[in-house]
Amino acid sequence: MTKHLDRTEIGLLVALPLLICIAFVLPKWIVNYVHVSMGTGLVALGVMIQMRAGLVSFGQGLYFCVGGYAAGMTGKFLGVTDFFVLLSAGIAAALCLSFVLGFLLRRYREIFYAMLSLAISMILFGLLSSTEELGSTDGFNLPTASYFGWSPTGETARLTLYTLTCFIAIGCAIALNRFLKSRVGYVNEAIRENELRVEYLGTSAHNAVHLTYVVAAVVSAIGGVLWALPLGHVDPEMTNWTTSGQFVFVSILSGTGNIAAPLIGTFLLEIIRVYAVELSPNTWQLILGSVMLFTIIFLPKGLWSLITSKQKSSKKIGASAPKPGE
Amino acid sequence: MLTAIAIAVDGLGFAAWLFLSSVGLTLIYGVMRILNIAHGGFYALGAYSSAWAIGLYTATGSPVAFSFLLIPLAALIAGGIAGLLVERGILKFMYGRDEVLMVLVTYAVFLILEDVTKLIWGTESYIAWQPAFHFGTVEIVGIPYTVYKFLIIGTALLVGLSLFLVLNKTRVGKLLLVVIEDREISSALGINVTLFFSVTFVVGAILGALGGAITAPEISVSPGIGAEIIVLSFAVIVIGGMGSIGGAMIGAVIVGFARAASVHLYPPAELFSIYLVMAAVLAVKPYGLFALAESRKI
Amino acid sequence: MTKSRLGASFGSLLRNSTSIIMAAGIGVTAAFATAGTAQAEDASVKIGFVTFLSGGAAGPFGVPARNAAELMIQSINSGAIPAPYGTAGVGGAKIDPIFVDENSKQKNADYLKLVEKDGVDMVVGYISSGSCKAIAPEAEKAQKLTILFDCGTPQIFEDIVTDPKYTFRTGGHATMDNVAAARYLQQQDVSLDSIAGINQNYAWGQDSWRDFSQSVLQLKDGATVSTEQFPKIYAGQYGSEVSAILTSKPNVVHSSFWGGDMEAFIIQGSARGVFERSKVVLTTGETAMHRLGGQMPNGTVIGARGPHGDLAPESELNDWFRKAYFDRFGTLPTYPSYKMAQALLGVKAAADKAGSADQDAIIGALRGLEWEGPSGKVTMALANGHQAIQDTAYGTYMYDKDAGKATLVDIVRFPAECVNPPAGVTSIDWIKGGFQGAACD
Secondary structure (H helix, E strand, C coil): CCCCCCHHHHHHHHHHHHHHHHHHHCCHHHHHHHHHHHHHHHHHHHHHHHHCCCCCCCCCHHHHHHHHHHHHHHHHHHCCCEHHHHHHHHHHHHHHHHHHHHHHHCCCCHHHHHHHHHHHHHHHHHHHHCCHHHCHHHCEECCCCEECCECCCHHHHHHHHHHHHHHHHHHHHHHHHHHHHCHHHHHHHHHHHCHHHHHHCCCCHHHHHHHHHHHHHHHHHHHHHHHHHHHCEECHHHHCHHHHHHHHHHHHHHCCCCCHHHHHHHHHHHHHHHHHHHHCCCCHHHHHHHHHHHHHHHCCCCCCHHHHCCCCCCCCCCCCCCCCCC | CHHHHHHHHHHHHHHHHHHHHHHHHHHHHHHHCCCCCCHHHHHHHHHHHHHHHHHHHHHCCCCHHHHHHHHHHHHHHHHHHHHHHHHHHCHHHHCCCCHHHHHHHHHHHHHHHHHHHHHHHCCCCEECCHHHHHCCEEEECCEEEEHHHHHHHHHHHHHHHHHHHHHHHCHHHHHHHHHHHCHHHHHHCCCCHHHHHHHHHHHHHHHHHHHHHHHHHHCEECCCHHHHHHHHHHHHHHHHCCCCHHHHHHHHHHHHHHHHHHHHHCHHHHHHHHHHHHHHHHHHCCCCCCCCCCCCCC | CHHHHHHHHHHHHHHCCCCHHHHHHHHHHHHHHHHCCCCCCCCEEEEEEEECCCCCCHHHHHHHHHHHHHHHHHHHHHCCCCCCCCCCCECCEEEEEEEEECCCCCHHHHHHHHHHCCCCCEEEECCCHHHHHHHHHHHHHHCCCEEECCCCCCHHHHHHCCCCCCEEECCCCHHHHHHHHHHHHHHCCCCCCEEEEECCCCHHHHHHHHHHHHHHHHHCCCCEEEEEECCCCCCCCCHHHHHHHHHHCCCEEEECCCHHHHHHHHHHHHHCCHHHHCEEEECCCHHHHHHHHHHCCCCCEEECCCCCHHHCCCCHHHHHHHHHHHHHHCCCCCHHHHHHHHHHHHHHHHHHHHCCCCHHHHHHHHCCCEEEECCEEEEEEEHHHCEEEECEEEEEEEEECCCCEEEEEEEEEECHHHHCCCCCCCHHHHHHCCCCCCCCC
């Protein structure tokens, strides 16, 4: 069963070489937005898979930040520059933290899940903002990555990092697609519909939520590392609620129907913002807000519904399925 | 002892401001199940219009005493108009949608309100200190406190009490409680739920604007103040229990005292004291202190 | 052509979901790519300006800086500035500006977009120290002349880019502000026995308080810190902090608050007598003095992060700048405006000296350059000629009730060498080491 690739996965695999190719044909500045969008897009993916279980994390920036800071601190204090070590450090930190916090958060639903995740991310924000060793709110800079002893510079370094980022981002997307189609993935959808019934059927909703939380944390931390390395800089703003909020908005705007949606949505929203700033540097928020509003009014299931609208999509997908009792 | 009294007074003053700034949010959530991020926009509108009106008024040299009337008036007009426009123009079309989607809608509205505020009043800050100074200070254990602070505390109590009375002692209030309890049944009973929604939203918006308007004389009203209030008021109503007026009051008092205590006893913790309290309360009472009991639907 | 390509990819977008990812990726990016690349005119120099145009820093900093940029661009292009800047253009080239909001989560990508897509010849901007930390290495990588005009952290050339080629900073860093504040208080015979601080809980506030309190501890034996308050930035409500300061009864209260936070603190603190019971020093107080008028208590010690605004020495250039700014915007320029003007005049001076607006020519001439700004002489003395030093000044606030005019009295000027560490020494080491090598007349 696992050998069989579904259409999304085929699409992602086809996209991979193309994604890498654009680094050579398109101007650097667009590639740069694509690059950072993959990092933040992965965090949006982390938000999205929780949304499938009806859980909205308003503090996903926590793991985005944990990933970036773990990689940064490994570089800063241990002098390590190897890409894979830095990435592992980010993953390990997120894994440990989310495993522990998962015991607390798995008991919460709806707005309380959102607010508790937000509270925890803001506690980290407060701690980092008053730690002078880590540059306080200014953050600190990361080293240029090396790869198993090979330390490219300049253009080579940029392209190497970009290519690796593409591989990892697409790899994560495929893995998450599998996750959504796994047993836990379906349990999550059932939790969103009716948690009590899930428990009556003999499945632990707590465990499913806990696992989902950890998976989302790890993906977000990977996103954090992949975002921080090309930037070469991390700061506590990564775990501020405004950052987390943006991930949520991207996920909703893109739609939860397909794993690729948050990745593309992140990039599109970024480009819209860039052009809004260029068009009207003083009132770009007005433009961005209006675009968001119109998207929701006309595409309530997100941008992705543009694609699926022709097919008869199953009612189960999409966050606006009617709730029992309403 | 001195510190303890200072913490109590400071905590109460901060709590009153918090309550006024978050009661509109909890009202709207309780009735409509909308977590209204645009609340920050209403707060900013209230603050700007109040500071602007007081500035114009005092420039004429008229007696300061009457400028107090401008505060509720500014809130009423700014909050009323903005609330009505947002509800009739946008939210009306979105009722029945998912809660999360509504958060996004109100966020978009917030972004738009931010720039609208900027377009109306520019980026310069506004100051309207006259009312805050008008009554001078009183000394408590040797520390002067402005009388205006106590006026804010009084207003907070008044707003809380009136909301309580309206909700529990009047026919409209009781009907509203029915709507909160079960939207569908109340609709079936012939209650005009849509009208209740409209009125609630506008009242919530006015209360949000009042929070901004009443604090305007103490601060410098500048771009970005709306964004600051959002998370703070979320924390307050989550601690107290979403949708509960009494909860918002308790939540405000807890947060207010926590912040005052950290400022006096351990200043570095001020930055995250509120979130620490929120995490602690939620860890013990997962649905806040005064959450409305909800039947589990099988 | 662009349109049809985009249309086609949208068609396939709807038809086939497997090809969607590449279609969206290629189609959209291709469309933007062809729309890119700016057309450069012969005698123009394109400058990207990055300041806060939204958020809490827009009102006090970003917008005054943008206003000054607009004024200076127009005046430089038309040759309306007094000597020695009377020639039109920079090195003969007219400035063609593009403004960008610093309030963004993707500062580096935005920067690269300016460089790559908009094809700017140089970037002038960055108010937040966090931005500068992130942008300085990026500028070196992109090999694009970048002038940081305001941000305060000393780390830029001390830690982050130790061998700068393309990055310059035309304003002094924050150490100077706080060392000078401590020296000013000492000269004015203010008792420094007990000091208190109220600063925002982020890098700027923490650094400012550290530099100030350490300087006072050096200057005055036995000085004690009565309370250190660090409220959150944009908190706006300082009731508890004011009580804490009042109960600890310090001689001096130091604050590096800026913008709305500072004005809120002045209102709440003055209403409750903080300014009467203690000497208050506001390191950025100048931005508020004309706005608050009689509401700012007399006797408050005021700084402007350099000799800007009311602290600027008399000169023809300064008079012109104040008048031109007031005529255009209806308010007097505050220090962010001065710093922007200073940066642009530095660029002009360098380009005129080199006789070209070419990047390499400007870099060559700007390194180690000395020029006159509206607030006096600026010298690119540190970090191999990339970091400016400048005199600074402090004054005491006095409101003339009859004239309805805010003024500064007892102005004391501090030579750059008196309040800045010598080249090669980090700021905090220099303060803790007792200001070795400081030349204060």
